[in-house]
Amino acid sequence: MAAPRRLPVDPIAEAKRQWIAHGWENAAAGMTAVTSIIRAQQLLFARIDTALRPFGLSFARYEMLRLLGFTREGRMPMASAIARLQVHPTSVTNTVDRLARDGLVSREPHPADGRAAMLVLTDTGRELVERATTALNTEVFEDPGLTDADTTELVRIIARFRKDAGDFTEPRPQPDPL
Structure with a gap:
């Protein structure tokens, strides 16, 4: 399968510009965060699918x-x-x-x-x-495309978001911090 063509502009940044231009400034940052996470998920799932395909x-x-x-x-x-x-x-x-x-x-x-x-x-x-x-x-988890520091920070941020959304409670005893 051919690599996807890189776009000349970040469509999420353009969407944010459009949000602001249409008077939705208060929602622009949130829209950008949500769509960025969704796009990152799509990119990671593509890598996961490629790794798992040989195993059916x-x-x-x-x-x-x-x-x-x-x-x-x-x-x-x-x-x-x-x-x-x-x-x-x-x-x-x-x-x-x-x-x-x-x-x-x-x-x-x-x-x-x-x-x-x-x-x-x-x-x-x-x-x-x-x-x-x-x-x-080998193909995904050892190198997710982020530095170790960025990976740690991203996991912390998302874990806090998940906890605040009611996804889980603090386990007892607590595991080592991320």
């Missing part, structure tokens, strides 16, 4: 496999996966259906709740997620 994984499928891979026994209740991934239950169900179809996870009855299901990482799923993680680490 979307980021959602990778996240589910990685989540299960982090557990002691490669299993967790479906409800716990939904809560940790912070996505709609239907999205998790669809992701699990595809992973099960491909033999990467299986569903088992919950040992204590007959209405619930346990998600179980298969040996094939474990091997695939380890290889995919190596690729993501």
Whole structure:
């Protein structure tokens, strides 16, 4: 795939200029921040998709496999996966259906709740997620395109934003500061 053509002007900076010109000065900085974050997400997802494509994984499928891979026994209740991934239950169900179809996870009855299901990482799923993680680490996470200092500051700012928005509370005990 050819590299995208670089634009001669930053469209977000131009949008900010237009916001100000149209009398929306009070919203211009916020619009710029929001659209900048969305564009950065698009750029990062493109890199992630490129890294995961050889493994036949979307980021959602990778996240589910990685989540299960982090557990002691490669299993967790479906409800716990939904809560940790912070996505709609239907999205998790669809992701699990595809992973099960491909033999990467299986569903088992919950040992204590007959209405619930346990998600179980298969040996094939474990091997695939380890290889995919190596690729993501090498191709995306080790060099996200920011300096170490900028990465640390960005994570701090976004964590504060997420916390203030009610995304999480301070865990006890607290992890080492970022």
